[in-house]
Amino acid sequence: MEATVKKFQQKFKRVKDDMDKWDDLHARLVSQFRNASSIIGRLQLLESPKNYGSLKNLDNIKNTIFTKQMESLQKILLSMTKTLEELNGVVFSLAKTVRDAKQQVKGGSVQLSMKQLHQRIGVKPSIADCLEGLRILHEMYQSEYVLKSSVTSALVSLALKPSVGDLQSLERLLVDQPNIPNEEVQSIYDVIFAEEMC
Amino acid sequence: MESRLSSLSLSESTHQSPQNSGVKSSPSSVSVSRLWRPAAQRNMKNQWSRLNSLRHEWISSSSTARSHATSLVNAYLSQRHFRKHLLSNFAVNKNALNSSVNFIYLRLFSATASELVLHQDELISSYKDMVTTVVNMVNTSASMRCFLKGATNSPFIQFSSTSEDTNDNGDGGGIPVFTFYPISTFEKLAWEMVEMFKLELYLKRLLVIEFLSLRSKEDPINKRLCWSDEIYEGEFGNLSRCNLDHREAPESTFVQPNFQPDSDILQVYLTAWLTDVNIDKLRVDDIFSEVGEDMHVNYV
Numbered sequence: 138m139e140a141t142v143k144k145f146q147q148k149f150k151r152v153k154d155d156m157d158k159w160d161d162l163h164a165r166l167v168s169q170f171r172n173a174s175s176i177i178g179r180l181q182l183l184e185s186p187k188n189y190g191s192l193k194n195l196d197n198i199k200n201t202i203f204t205k206q207m208e209s210l211q212k213i214l215l216s217m218t219k220t221l222e223e224l225n226g227v228v229f230s231l232a233k234t235v236r237d238a239k240q241q242v243k244g245g246s247v248q249l250s251m252k253q254l255h256q257r258i259g260v261k262p263s264i265a266d267c268l269e270g271l272r273i274l275h276e277m278y279q280s281e282y283v284l285k286s287s288v289t290s291a292l293v294s295l296a297l298k299p300s301v302g303d304l305q306s307l308e309r310l311l312v313d314q315p316n317i318p319n320e321e322v323q324s325i326y327d328v329i330f331a332e333e334m335c
Numbered sequence: 336m337e338s339r340l341s342s343l344s345l346s347e348s349t350h351q352s353p354q355n356s357g358v359k360s361s362p363s364s365v366s367v368s369r370l371w372r373p374a375a376q377r378n379m380k381n382q383w384s385r386l387n388s389l390r391h392e393w394i395s396s397s398s399t400a401r402s403h404a405t406s407l408v409n410a411y412l413s414q415r416h417f418r419k420h421l422l423s424n425f426a427v428n429k430n431a432l433n434s435s436v437n438f439i440y441l442r443l444f445s446a447t448a449s450e451l452v453l454h455q456d457e458l459i460s461s462y463k464d465m466v467t468t469v470v471n472m473v474n475t476s477a478s479m480r481c482f483l484k485g486a487t488n489s490p491f492i493q494f495s496s497t498s499e500d501t502n503d504n505g506d507g508g509g510i511p512v513f514t515f516y517p518i519s520t521f522e523k524l525a526w527e528m529v530e531m532f533k534l535e536l537y538l539k540r541l542l543v544i545e546f547l548s549l550r551s552k553e554d555p556i557n558k559r560l561c562w563s564d565e566i567y568e569g570e571f572g573n574l575s576r577c578n579l580d581h582r583e584a585p586e587s588t589f590v591q592p593n594f595q596p597d598s599d600i601l602q603v604y605l606t607a608w609l610t611d612v613n614i615d616k617l618r619v620d621d622i623f624s625e626v627g628e629d630m631h632v633n634y635v
Contacts, residue, residue, distance in 0.1 A: 179602065179606055182599050182602055182603055182606075183603060183606065185599075188599045188600050188602075188603045189600070189603055190545065190596050190600040190603070190604065191541065191545055192541070192542075192603070192604070192607060195538070195541075198607070198612065201610075201612045202603075202606060202607055202610050202612060205610040205611075205612065206606065206610060209610075
C-alpha cells in the first residue's frame with residue numbers, strides 16, 4: 138500500500154517535469170503569437186500607398202515589403218504549428234501517465250478493495266486521491282491544448298481581415314490559460330505531498 | 336564539361352584551353368601553380384570568413400539602428416500627442432492659463448527635444464556602423480585574388496594580395512582554387528551578395544534622413560535634411576568607396592518635404608527598415624552554403 142503511494146508520488150514528480158516543459162512551450166507560443174499579431178496588425182497599413190511617404194516612388198517597394206511581411210508571417214505560423222505539436226506531446230505524456238497508473242491499480246497482483254483505495258495513512262494521500270489528481274491534471278492540459286489550437290487557427294483567419302480588438306482578446310486568452318488554474322494545480326500537489334510540508 | 340575537365344587537370348592543360356592561352360603569364364609553370372593554390376586557398380578562406388562575420392555585423396547594427404529609430408519615432412509621437420492634448424484641454428480658458436501652460440509646455444518641450452536629439456545621435460552612430468560594414472564588404476570581395484610576388488624564376492616564391500605585375504591577374508590562370516570554382520566564380524558570388532547590401536544601405540540612408548528630419552512645429556531649425564547632405568563627417572568618402580554616389584539623388588523620391596509624417600507612415604518606415612527589402616536572405620544563405628561546399632567549410 139505505502140509502496141504504491143510512493144510510486145504514485147514519483148509519477149507526480151514526472152508530471153511536474155511535463156508541466157515545466159509545457160510552461161516553456163507556452164512562453165514560446167505566446168511570443169510567436171505576439172510577433173505574428175504585430176505583423177497582422179501592420180498589414181492594413183502596408184496596403185495603402187498613401188502610407189509610404191517618401192518611399193512611395195521607389196520601384197515595387199510596396200509589393201516587396203508586403204510580400205516579405207507575408208513570408209515572415211507564414212514562417213511564424215509554421216513555427217506556431219510546431220510548438221502546438223510539442224504541446225500535444227506533453228498532453229500525450231500526461232495521458233500515458235494516467236493510463237499507466239490505472240493499469241497499475243487494476244492489473245496489480247493484489248486486487249485492492251474499495252476501502253484500501255480510499256484509505257489514508259496519516260497525511261499521506263490515498264490511492265484514489267492520486268488517480269483523481271493525475272486524471273484532473275491531464276484533463277486540464279488536454280482542454281488547454283484544444284483552446285490553444287483554436288486560438289491559433291483564429292489568428293490565421295484574422296490575417297485576412299485584421300481587427301486590433303480581436304487580436305488583443307485572442308492574446309489575452311492565450312496568455313491566461315483559463316483551463317489550467319494555478320491554485321487548483323497547487324492544491325492537488327498539496328494533497329499528494331502533504332507530508333513534505335509538515 | 337570538356338572545359339571543366341581540362342581545368343581540373345590543373346596547369347598541364349592551361350596551354351591547351353583557349354581562354355587561358357592569352358594569360359600565359361599568370362603563374363604558368365607547374366611548380367608556381369602548385370604553390371599558388373595553397374596561398375590562394377588560405378586567402379580565400381580568410382576573405383569568406385570575413386564576409387560571413389560582416390553579414391552578421393550588418394544584422395546586429397541594423398537592428399540596433401532600428402531600435403534607436405523606434406525610440407526616436409516614439410519620442411516624436413508622444414511629444415506631438417502631448418502638445419495636442421495640452422492645447423485642447425486648455426483651449427477654453429486659454430487666456431487665463433496661457434502663460435502657465437506655455438511654461439509647462441516649454442519645459443516639457445525642451446525635455447523631449449533633447450531626448451529626440453539623443454536618439455538622433457544614436458541612430459547616426461549605428462548608421463555609421465552599417466556604412467562601415469558595407470565598405471568592408473566591398474573591400475573584402477575585392478581582395479579575393481592572389482598575386483605572385485617577386486620574380487617567377489626566383490627559388491623563393493611569395494604571394495600577395497596586390498598586383499605587382501600587370502600580366503598577372505591573380506587568378507592562377509583560372510584553375511579551381513579548391514574543388515571546382517576558379518577565383519572569378521568566388522568573386523561573382525561575393526559581388527552578387529554585396530550588391531544586395533549596397534542597395535539596402537541606399538534605402539536605409541533614405542529612411543535615416545526621414546527619421547532625422549522629424550521635429551516639432553516649434554523647432555526653430557527649418558532646414559530639412561536632404562539626400563545630398565552628409566549625414567556624418569566622412570560619409571561621402573565612405574559611400575564613394577562602395578560606389579554609391581550620393582549625388583545620384585532619386586529626385587522623384589522626394590515628393591515634398593514632410594516635416595510631420597503621421598504615425599502610419601512612420602510605422603511603414605520602421606517596417607521597411609525591418610524587412611531588409613533588398614536582401615534576399617535565402618539567396619545569401621545559398622551563396623554561403625555553395626561557397627562553403629566548394630571549400631569544405633561550414634558557414635552557419
